[in-house]
Amino acid sequence: xxxxxxxxxxxxxxxxxxxxxxxxxxxxxxxxxxxxxxxxxxxxxxxxxxxxxxxxxxxxxxxxxxxxxxxxxxxxxxxxxxxxxxxxxxxxxxxxxxxxxxxxxxxxxxxxxxxxxxxxxxxxxxxxxxxxxxxxxxxxxxxxxxxxxxxxxxxxxxxxxxxxxxxxxxxxxxxxxxxxxxxxxxxxxxxxxxxxxxxxxxxxxxxxxxxxxxxxxxxxxxxxxxxxxxxxxxxxxxxxxxxxxxxxxxxxxxxxxxxxxxxxxxxxxxxxxxxxxxxxxxxxxxxxxxxxxxxxxxxxxxxxxxxxxxxxxxxxxxxxxxxxxxxxxxxxxxxxxxxxxxxxxxxxxxxxxxxxxxxxxxxxxxxxxxxx
Amino acid sequence: xxxxxxxxxxxxxxxxxxxxxxxxxxxxxxxxxxxxxxxxxxxxxxxxxxxxxxxxxxxxxxxxxxxxxxxxxxxxxxxxxxxxxxxxxxxxxxxxxxxxxxxxxxxxxxxxxxxxxxxxxxxxxxxxxxxxxxxxxxxxxxxxxxxxxxxxxxxxxxxxxxxxxxxxxxxxxxxxxxxxxxxxxxxxxxxxxxxxxxxxxxxxxxxxxxxxxxxxxxxxxxxxxxxxxxxxxxxxxxxxxxxxxxxxxxxxxxxxxxxxxxxxxxxxxxxxxxxxxxxxxxxxxxxxxxxxxxxxxxxxxxxxxxxxxxxxxxxxxxxxxxxxxxxxxxxxxxxxxxxxxxxxxxxxxxxxxxxxxxxxxxxxxxxxxxxx
Numbered sequence: 001x002x003x004x005x006x007x008x009x010x011x012x013x014x015x016x017x018x019x020x021x022x023x024x025x026x027x028x029x030x031x032x033x034x035x036x037x038x039x040x041x042x043x044x045x046x047x048x049x050x051x052x053x054x055x056x057x058x059x060x061x062x063x064x065x066x067x068x069x070x071x072x073x074x075x076x077x078x079x080x081x082x083x084x085x086x087x088x089x090x091x092x093x094x095x096x097x098x099x100x101x102x103x104x105x106x107x108x109x110x111x112x113x114x115x116x117x118x119x120x121x122x123x124x125x126x127x128x129x130x131x132x133x134x135x136x137x138x139x140x141x142x143x144x145x146x147x148x149x150x151x152x153x154x155x156x157x158x159x160x161x162x163x164x165x166x167x168x169x170x171x172x173x174x175x176x177x178x179x180x181x182x183x184x185x186x187x188x189x190x191x192x193x194x195x196x197x198x199x200x201x202x203x204x205x206x207x208x209x210x211x212x213x214x215x216x217x218x219x220x221x222x223x224x225x226x227x228x229x230x231x232x233x234x235x236x237x238x239x240x241x242x243x244x245x246x247x248x249x250x251x252x253x254x255x256x257x258x259x260x261x262x263x264x265x266x267x268x269x270x271x272x273x274x275x276x277x278x279x280x281x282x283x284x285x286x287x288x289x290x291x292x293x294x295x296x297x298x299x300x301x302x303x304x305x306x307x308x309x310x311x312x313x314x315x316x317x318x319x320x321x322x323x324x325x326x327x328x329x330x331x332x333x334x335x336x337x338x339x340x341x342x343x344x345x346x347x348x349x350x351x352x353x354x355x356x357x358x359x360x361x362x363x364x365x366x367x368x369x370x371x372x
Numbered sequence: 373x374x375x376x377x378x379x380x381x382x383x384x385x386x387x388x389x390x391x392x393x394x395x396x397x398x399x400x401x402x403x404x405x406x407x408x409x410x411x412x413x414x415x416x417x418x419x420x421x422x423x424x425x426x427x428x429x430x431x432x433x434x435x436x437x438x439x440x441x442x443x444x445x446x447x448x449x450x451x452x453x454x455x456x457x458x459x460x461x462x463x464x465x466x467x468x469x470x471x472x473x474x475x476x477x478x479x480x481x482x483x484x485x486x487x488x489x490x491x492x493x494x495x496x497x498x499x500x501x502x503x504x505x506x507x508x509x510x511x512x513x514x515x516x517x518x519x520x521x522x523x524x525x526x527x528x529x530x531x532x533x534x535x536x537x538x539x540x541x542x543x544x545x546x547x548x549x550x551x552x553x554x555x556x557x558x559x560x561x562x563x564x565x566x567x568x569x570x571x572x573x574x575x576x577x578x579x580x581x582x583x584x585x586x587x588x589x590x591x592x593x594x595x596x597x598x599x600x601x602x603x604x605x606x607x608x609x610x611x612x613x614x615x616x617x618x619x620x621x622x623x624x625x626x627x628x629x630x631x632x633x634x635x636x637x638x639x640x641x642x643x644x645x646x647x648x649x650x651x652x653x654x655x656x657x658x659x660x661x662x663x664x665x666x667x668x669x670x671x672x673x674x675x676x677x678x679x680x681x682x683x684x685x686x687x688x689x690x691x692x693x694x695x696x697x698x699x700x701x702x703x704x705x706x707x708x709x710x711x712x713x714x715x716x717x718x719x720x721x722x723x724x725x726x727x728x729x730x731x732x733x734x735x736x737x738x739x740x741x742x743x744x
Contacts, residue, residue, distance in 0.1 A: 001647045001648060001650060003408075003648050005647075006408075006643070006644060006647040006648045007644075009433075009643075009647075010412050010415070010433070010640055010643060010644060012429070013429030013430060013432060013433050013640070013643075014415060014416065014429055014640075015429065016428050016429030016432070017416075017419060017426065017427045017428065017429040017430055018426040018427065019418070020418060025426060027623075028423060028426065030418065030420055030423075030633065032418055033417055033418060036375075036378075038414050038417045039414075040382050041414065041417065042410050042411075042413070042414040043382070043386060044386065044389075045405055045410045045413065045598050045599070046391070046392060046402065046404055046405060046599075047389060048402055048599055050457075051400060051402075053708075054389065054390040054397060054400065054708060055389045055390065056388050056389065057384065057385030057386055057387065057388030057389040058385060058389055060385060060388070061381075061382070061385050084456060084631055084632075084633070084635075085422075085631065085632050085633040086632060086633070087630070087631055087632030087633070088630075088631065088632075091630075095494060099493070113632075114617055114618060114619050114620065114627065115632050117617045117618070118617050118627070118630070118632075121471070121615070121617070122467060122494065122495065122630070123494065123495070123496065124495065124496040162620075218633070220633065226417050226635075226637075227417070227418075227420055227633055227634075227635040227636075227637070228600075228631075228633060228635045230633075243493070245486050245489045245490050245493070246486060246489070247486050248486065248534075248710075248711070248712075248713050250710070251399075251708070251710075255486065255490070258459070258460075258463075258490070258494070258630075259456055259457065259459055259460065259600075260457050260458060260459030260460075260485075260487050260490075261402065261456070261457040261458070261459070261590070261592065261599055261600060261602075262599075263456070263598075263599040263600045263635060263638075264599075265598075265599070266635075268382055268385070268386075271378070271381075271382060271385075272378060272379075272382060275373045275377075275378040275381075276373060276375050276378045278373060336425075336426060336623070338620075338622070338623075339620070340620075341620050
C-alpha cells in the first residue's frame, strides 16, 4: 500500500479513537502520558530488558526507578521489576505465593480486580471471596474465619477499582501472619503517598506493614507514563527464584517473570516523567485531582446523587438503581462512564485531564436525563 | 530533577545500550523497528485495547492486521489478537489447551523455546520433552510413543530459536489427531511465507495443516515492528471462551487473554510497517537476509567452522567445543553472539541490520582467536 494511503488510514483510525484531552472519558484509570514519556519511550523503542545484557543503560534506568518507587512505598532492599501492568503484577505475585507455599487457596476481597479471577484460573488455584464491611473494605473478621492451612496468599487492595477504597492492610497482615500478603496498589500506589504528603489521608498500606510481601503499582495510571509500565515490588529478592527459568541463548542465564521480550521503552518513558515531575509534581497533580473530585461530588449532590462513600482518592461512585441505563444514555451523548456492581452505582475517575469545565458539562448532561 | 539533567541521563543510558544499527549484535532475534512503526506507535501511545470500547479506530487496525497475518498463515475465519510476544502466545495457547481438555501433559520438542518451561510451571502442567531426529527436528516416532490419554497439547516449532529448524508439522499433526496442536512460529512466521514465495523452501507448517489449532508469530522480530507485537492466531473463535473472564467497569463485558491493559501503540506501529512494506517488501528483506546468511556460512567455512545444519532461515549455528569460550572472548571485543546447548555450537541470527561488511569484520575477529 502506498505510504500516503497507510498514513491516511492511521490518521482516520486515530480520529475514531477516544482521546483523553477531549475530556469526555470519565471511566478510565489510564491517563494521557506526558509528552516527555512518549518521546523517550520512542527513542528507546528497541530496548528489550528480556535480553538484559544488550541494554545496560536501560537496565540502570530500571534500577533507579525501581529504587525511587521502592522508597515511595517504604521498601528497603527487596526487589522490583517493570511488568505489563496490574494484571501481570497480580498474576506474578500469586505465582510466587503458590510456588513458595505449594498451596492453592487465595483469599481476596470481593472488591478485588477481575484479574484475580484470571490469575486463579491461569495458576490452577482457588479463589475465596472475602465479603466487605459497611465501608466496602475487606472484612477482617470474615478473613480470619477463612484462614486455614491451605491458604497460599492473601491479597488486599489499596485503591479499589470501583470505589478507590483502601483495605485495612495492617489488620489484614496480623490475621495473615506468615502467609504471603500481596497488595494491589495499581491505581492507589501513585495516589496515596501524595495524599499523605498533603495531610489528606493517613494509614498503613505499604511495606511499612511488616507482613506485606509484594505490591504492584502502575505508572501508566496516576504515574502519567506510557503503557506498559506496571511495577512489581517484592520484599525479598529470593522470592523470584521460585519463578525463574533457565534462559539459554540470551545474555542472562535465568529469565525472571512472565514476559519474555519486555517492551522497555516504557522504562525510559517512566524515567523521564518520574524524574522530571518529582514528588512535588505528583503531589500537585493529586491535589488538583482531589479538588476536582470534591467539586464533582458537590455538583452531583446538587442534582440529587449521593456518593457511595466519601471518596478517599479520585475515584468516586454515586448510588442509583438505574446505573446501566444512565451509562448507556450518557454513552450515546459521547460520555464514557462505568458502573459498579454492588451497590448499584455509576462511577467516575477524576484523572488529571478531567477539568471543572468538563465536570460542569457532564453534570448538566446527566441532570438532563432526569434520573436522579 | 531539572529537565535538562533528566534528558542528559536518558541520553547517556541510550549510549550505553547496544543498538542494532551498530551491527555488532549477531545473537538477537529482535530487529530495529522501522521508523514509521516507531512514529505511529508513539502517536497511538495512549491506546489500550484492554478497554476496547474507547479505541474503535485501533480495534479496526488490529482486525485488519490480524486478517492480513491470518491470510499469510492460511487461516480462514478463526480468531486472533495482539499479545506481548511469543512467550505470552505460547502461555495463552497452553492455557486454552489445558482448559479445553482438562488435561495436563504437554509434549514439546527439546528444541522448544524456554517459555514452554515457564508456561508449564505457571499453568501447573507437565512438560514432556520429545527428542530430536538427526536434523534436530521433533522425532515423530518418539512423539507417537508418548501420546496417551493425558495429553492436553502437542506443540511444534516453525523456526527454532537455536537453529531456525522447522518441525515436521504435518506428520506431527497426524500423530496428534484431535489433541490441541500449537505451532510456535514467533521467528519463522515472518520468514517462511517469503521463503516459499522465493522458491527457497517449501513445507507444511501453518493452518494449511488441518490439525493446527493455534499459531504464534512476532511482528517485532522479522516483522520489523515495535515491541510488543506478538500475535496469537486460533483456528476457532470459540476457543477463547475457555480463558475469558467477566470484566465489569470496562467498555466490554468480557476480557480475553492474559494481559489487562494492552499496549496498543504497537498495533498502529505494526499496521504502519506491515501495510507499507507489503508482501514484496518482506520478501526482499528475507531474500537479502538469506543471501547474507549464505555469505556468512561461506566465510565461516573459510576459517574452519561448519554449520550444524544447512540453514533454512537466517539463523545459523556452527559446531565448536569451545562455544562458551568464544562467546565470552567475542563479547570482550564488543561482538554479541550466543551459544547452542546441543550440539555445542555458536549461533548467529542474520537480521536485516547485519551487513556483509559486518560479517567480514566479525569473521576476521573470530579467526583471530584461533579456535577453529
